Amino acid sequence: MPHKIVLYNPKSTFYTMPLALMALGSALDRARFEVQIIDGRLEADPVAAVVAACEEALCLGVTVLSGNPIHDALAVTRAVKAAHPTLPTVWGGWHPSLFPTETLAEPSIDVTVQGQGEVTFGELADRFAAGESVQGVAGIAHRVAEGTVQEAPRPLLPMDALPAHDYSLIDVERYFELKGERQLDYISSTGCFFRCAFCADPFVFKRKWVGLSPARMGEEIELLWRRYHFTDLSFQDETFFTYPNRVAAIAEEFLRRGLRFSWTGTLRADQGHRMDDATLDLCVRAGLRRVMIGVESGSQEMMDWLQKDIKVEQVLESAERCVKHGIGAIFPFIVGFPGESDASVQASLEMVKRLRKMSPQFETPIFYFKPYPGSRITQEVVERGYQLPQTLEEWGDFDYIGSSGPWVSAGTYQRIERFKFYNRFAGGPETWLRRPLQQIARWRCQRDWYHFPIEKLVVERLKPLPSLS
Ligand code: B12
Ligand code: SF4
Structure with a gap:
């Protein structure tokens, strides 16, 4: 009987296929491991779906970006740990690569993986299957009696050394549908x-x-x-x-x-x-x-x-x-x-x-x-006293989407939002209803004059435009 491995992709804003999880699942020995990918963007109740899938599973792997997806990743991981306390939980991807040991402050996460994950996750699965400790697996951080340990980094493997991504691990048609x-x-x-x-x-x-x-x-x-x-x-x-x-x-x-x-x-x-x-x-x-x-x-x-x-x-x-x-x-x-x-x-x-x-x-x-972690600018602003989020919950609130960032004054934000609206609206598809307003918008754009944005209010009230950024 192969061991079941559950991989979770948290809810996020777009419908890009979960390539990271497909990479991990494709690299596992499929004679020994059965892989189930669950995507929060496709589930009505992701928490319930993952908790149910983890029944008799060998481990749960979650891919995590900094920002809003962390909230969902946390909710799912905590629920799984509560329902299956002995099931190992592994977080990989960009956020745990940037914060290997800090992420482990969350008790429901057992192991974090840094950088390229295929071989590391394969080794972890072998250890879990054999009931062995993860001590010594390169490219991970984990908890020990004295606290947390970050093991040696794993060198980047050439991509040709890794197997092709198995798209049958996901419902490709469903993504086509959602992407339109x-x-x-x-x-x-x-x-x-x-x-x-x-x-x-x-x-x-x-x-x-x-x-x-x-x-x-x-x-x-x-x-x-x-x-x-x-x-x-x-x-x-x-x-x-x-x-x-x-x-x-x-x-x-x-x-x-x-x-x-x-x-x-x-x-x-x-x-x-x-x-x-x-x-x-x-x-x-x-x-x-x-x-x-x-x-x-x-x-x-x-x-x-x-x-x-x-x-x-x-x-x-x-x-x-x-x-x-x-x-x-x-x-x-x-x-x-x-x-x-x-x-x-x-x-x-x-x-x-x-x-x-x-x-x-x-x-x-x-x-x-936004000062995303791991960059030179972020390091510099932190040295000058900027306080980055400390907890995973705070990192979950730290997102580009819907944010004006810390260094934008209210005046600049207003100017840019108006600039974005008028430049987009002026060049958008013309209809007889929009034409007169578009002419005004073009006049504004030519003169760079965006005061008293009455047409903006009218258009937004009539039909909210999809945000371009
Ligand atoms: C596709 C993509 C997305 C997709 C889906 C991401 C996903 N869940 O996989 C969507 C469109 C949702 C997305 C969203 C965002 N993204 Co994006 N995205 C990418 C992109 C272009 C490709 C990611 C990918 O699929 N790579 C291919 C796979 C195979 O590689 P991978 O993801 O790195 O996975 C490997 C390892 O990281 C590791 N790994 C990953 N997960 C796991 C899990 C486990 C358990 C293990 C063991 C290992 C492991 O193993 C994998 C195989 O080697 C990357 C840039 C890039 N090329 O990497 C940016 C990137 C990841 N995104 C980034 C950012 C900033 C964002 C946003 C925050 C931006 C925004 N707000 O506009 C949002 C998220 C916020 C939100 N509200 O949704 C940053 C990451 C910064 C960070 N600290 O997290 C990147 C690196 C771009 C950049 N250079 O700035 N993104
Ligand atoms: S370092 Fe520059 S070129 Fe390279 S991925 Fe980042 S933004 Fe793109």
């Missing part, structure tokens, strides 16, 4: 070589990057396409275009195999600027429809402080190349960095306007900076 399109999520690399001062990746993966070979990707993706008939593929990599030659080889695999779907991935502006037209053209022929280019700021001074290692001109050149090749793009911005001047915020808003004028296929969401 037949879009498959896929991850082809882990980590990132860069050092942006607001990002935790350099801390978690030590500026290392590993990726799947194009040949393996071609084979896997062809199988998935024939099985699930997806029409769009979303690469969830931090920096998909890290090596242009690799991306070109992936595009060639798609074309050679006659795969027909569109796809999207992340592109740094310096990579877009360096990539030759032939490679971009090849990608478009292979289905590339949109890239995501993190701009963060329209001010070069701010970009340098953020250690983006990108020039403002490279953003504009990458945008021009997208226009030339008919590629859509999302250009996310972040405002409200500690001490950010009005001039710097204004430079970002100007850049947003410039990009939006270049193509109707360009989106420019604006987020407010």
Whole structure:
């Protein structure tokens, strides 16, 4: 009889497939372990579903991001511990990677896993199955009589050394339904070589990057396409275009195999600027429809402080190349960095306007900076006295969504929210009812004048627009 392992993905805002749990489940020896993935986003009562599934299970694994999903992760883990006190509970993913031992202050969590989890979790499952202690398993933190111990870190394994993700572990059709399109999520690399001062990746993966070979990707993706008939593929990599030659080889695999779907991935502006037209053209022929280019700021001074290692001109050149090749793009911005001047915020808003004028296929969401753990900026503000959340509950309240961040004045917040509304509304689809208000909105955008936002109130009262950020 195989041992049952329950893996839980907490509730969150979007319907991206739970790739982390699929990675863990796929790497376990399935002759010995039966894997059940439960996704809080798909369950009416996640707590009851997980508690019931854990009956006679070997352990519970939970994937945890910093922010709102922690509340749900906690509720589920606590209920499981209360119902099955001897069942080991393991938290992995970004938050327990950043806070290995601190997370263990919560008594319902037995083990935390840091970084890449496939081999570590396999070893944990072996230990649990044999009734042995987890002492000495690399890449974990756990409780001992004297307190907590963090074991030696586990080196990052090349992705080709790990098995393909088994999509039959989830109900793929259900995700298509919830996303409203037949879009498959896929991850082809882990980590990132860069050092942006607001990002935790350099801390978690030590500026290392590993990726799947194009040949393996071609084979896997062809199988998935024939099985699930997806029409769009979303690469969830931090920096998909890290090596242009690799991306070109992936595009060639798609074309050679006659795969027909569109796809999207992340592109740094310096990579877009360096990539030759032939490679971009090849990608478009292979289905590339949109890239995501993190701009963060329209001010070069701010970009340098953020250690983006990108020039403002490279953003504009990458945008021009997208226009030339008919590629859509999302250009996310972040405002409200500690001490950010009005001039710097204004430079970002100007850049947003410039990009939006270049193509109707360009989106420019604006987020407010929050000091997510593990980044250089967060470390600096903490040294200057900023108090990060202390408990898991407090971390659960710490989320980008619905927050203006700590360094944004009420005036700046109001200005940005109005700017976002009018720029979006002015360029949105026209109807006879909206046209007169849209004309006023365009007039406002041209003059950068957003006082007395009567149309905003009217439109929001009539029909709340979905938030772009
Ligand atoms: C898809 C994605 C999401 C999805 C789903 C996340 C999920 N539950 O898996 C959605 C859209 C919900 C999401 C939301 C957010 N995300 Co997000 N997201 C990603 C993204 C692009 C890919 C994650 C992924 O699937 N990777 C592939 C898998 C295989 O890798 P993995 O998740 O790292 O998992 C491995 C290990 O971490 C470990 N592991 C993970 N879980 C577990 C569990 C156990 C038990 C074990 C043993 C091991 C283990 O093993 C896995 C295999 O090696 C990453 C960037 C990236 N490329 O990693 C950002 C990222 C994870 N997101 C991030 C952020 C900031 C957010 C938001 C907070 C942002 C926001 N508010 O706009 C929100 C969450 C808040 C909310 N209210 O929902 C940050 C994480 C920061 C942090 N401290 O948590 C990342 C790293 C982006 C970044 N560089 O800033 N995200
Ligand atoms: S923001 Fe993107 S490019 Fe910068 S360090 Fe993070 S993952 Fe890498």
